[in-house]
Amino acid sequence: MLESMLAKAKTAQRVLAATSGQERNRVLTAMAALVLEAADAVLAANQEDVAQARAEGLSGALLKRLELDRGKLRALAEGLEAVARLPDPLGRGQGVRQLDNGLRIEAVHVPLGVVGLIFESRPGVALEAVGLTVKSGNAIILRGGHEALHSNRALVGLWRQVLEQEGLPQDAVQLIDSPDRQWATALMHLRGLDLLIPRGGAGLIETVVREATVPVIETGVGNCHLYVHAAADLDMAVHILRDGKVGNPAVCNALETVLVDRAIAREFLPRAWERLSADGVVFHGDAETCALIPEAVPATEDDWRREYLSLDLAVRVVSGPEAAIDHIARYGTGHSEAIVTNDYAVGQAFLKQVDAAVVYWNASTRFTDGFQFGLGAEVGISTQKLHARGPMGLEALTTIKTLAYGQGQTRDL
């Protein structure tokens, strides 16, 4: 089944690649309008999913992520319009070079081709991610979680309706319309798929990265650290720590661990505890932390590894920069790491030696985000090193094609 979906996607993509930016933008704005027009049908489909999920015992944050309402649909529609307003990522060149023999070569941005997306829960992804792929001239094959099947069906149906209205092939957007796990596995091995992006929890991402033989971009798992150096401005450090932990604990650029120099632990930790405990933060500390903060829960090895995504915070006292950098090298996920210090040499060493997508000096990790970085819209945040690293804008959905204009140049004759 997937081979035939891929073949249809490739054919559709060739048509999409030949369209102008204007035509692709028209698809997005038409979809933004249709989503609001068809809101009743979308919300009814979504309520089927929600009712079933409730029956299966889903609740709290997970149920909230699954549920759509008019406000969310309006925001998603506005998001599509915003993407339509972004500059066209296609066709832009990197400058012509003329070789000595007169051959002119020029690398230009073209679509990747067919993108696969495996995602969980949030049906809004079927609007956001598809908007980005259509804008960048790619076809997409979606595989959502079984819990959102009705919602995803409704939304993908609208995309296909809009594509047809605009005279473009429907198969540029296809949904794997079955909850069976075998299709996710098959998608991970679908030779010819240009890119597979997993969006969801750490378990899903780990499975895809470990199993897939098609090109994957690993996104989103952030075990982010703040290192408070002996020469830190402690007020700034508390402020940055609080922003990273309390601002929005459920996101990947939130802080999970703070590393504190022994020299200032006795001064810093009580201040941090006073401020953050008022917000409901729980400290999971090593022995030295627990000695200073009696309310702290003793940390285990697992606490250094976990992405809590909650008001929990791992706290460790370290001997200095080297120990902090070692800890991050061992437990970090290469997402966002920060230091607070006023020491020039220590700050420079931290920036140089810490291996992560974004490394901050005296600022919050919460800025690792496509909108914050001025990319406009975000495909995800890559924590791998190939192709894209950090916040991925539309350009991450393109590749380079070199065009060469000659007058009969040959190499060996």
Place this chain on the structure above:
Amino acid sequence: MLESMLAKAKTAQRVLAATSGQERNRVLTAMAALVLEAADAVLAANQEDVAQARAEGLSGALLKRLELDRGKLRALAEGLEAVARLPDPLGRGQGVRQLDNGLRIEAVHVPLGVVGLIFESRPGVALEAVGLTVKSGNAIILRGGHEALHSNRALVGLWRQVLEQEGLPQDAVQLIDSPDRQWATALMHLRGLDLLIPRGGAGLIETVVREATVPVIETGVGNCHLYVHAAADLDMAVHILRDGKVGNPAVCNALETVLVDRAIAREFLPRAWERLSADGVVFHGDAETCALIPEAVPATEDDWRREYLSLDLAVRVVSGPEAAIDHIARYGTGHSEAIVTNDYAVGQAFLKQVDAAVVYWNASTRFTDGFQFGLGAEVGISTQKLHARGPMGLEALTTIKTLAYGQGQTRDL
């Protein structure tokens, strides 16, 4: 075993990443000198491989690829010196951006980390490829073919000697010192390896791409086409065809198939045959070609798919641009494709619709090459779309790290 090699490589790479370009260049120039100094030992090791390969029945081009001599070593040493003279690919930034809140963010090039290389025959790869990885601050784990084990051992031994001399960790360059196939398989699944590059024949590359779960860059397989349009300058077309087929048939940017418009086939094919048959080229033609060129061998489906790497040429008569583009979409490997035409609209459509790393208009496919493109030295030619496409220079062995300089900026507080 591989997990411990990887751990040692990571530790060594952190040291290498902290070196200056000058220090890394010194390793390359010292190695260039040592290779010539130790030529006797290297050639003796190589002769062991050659003797064994002969005993196993290897001959011709394959044996020639395996064999080293003083001239080849001298050329390889000069290659290392040339790489040392290239600009440092590390540290270069893409320009600072200052966000509205004053946070300054800057993306800079940093090493990928640990690169794996699976290669066949040519022991020179253990000089060229290692030179590029050391220059770009990466550690490398090599897995060569069993036929070159003694040669690879000797060369990797010299690299480690030079690294030690220069005060750098030897484990930046490691060889999997066993001919057992299980290690190649293990390398393809070594979680934490930042990049795996296969260098060798189509079989090796296909195996790695199909099996590997670590990030791979697919290189080198080129089923390249020349399309001779009805409005072509036929002299130019013959010249470009001959350059692509006869210049150096054993390389990936050589031509394998020519597609000829029906309208000019009767004029073009006899001229092409007259010129190329004198060079020893064999035509494998479709029915129309065979009717015009009685000496042509009838082509089968297999001929459209094959990368001959020899003086064989597949020849097909097509109805026009659409049929030519369809043929290329079906059989091409996304490497290099060319059209000869003086028709503006047809040339533009070909450049736009053909999906390949490099698309040529009135020029030979033989220019797809790192040196020709002015990159100086080449890691390989990527035929995939993620990270790198086409000739890969030193920059393809780097990734981006974003450095963010703040004064206490927070996002939500």
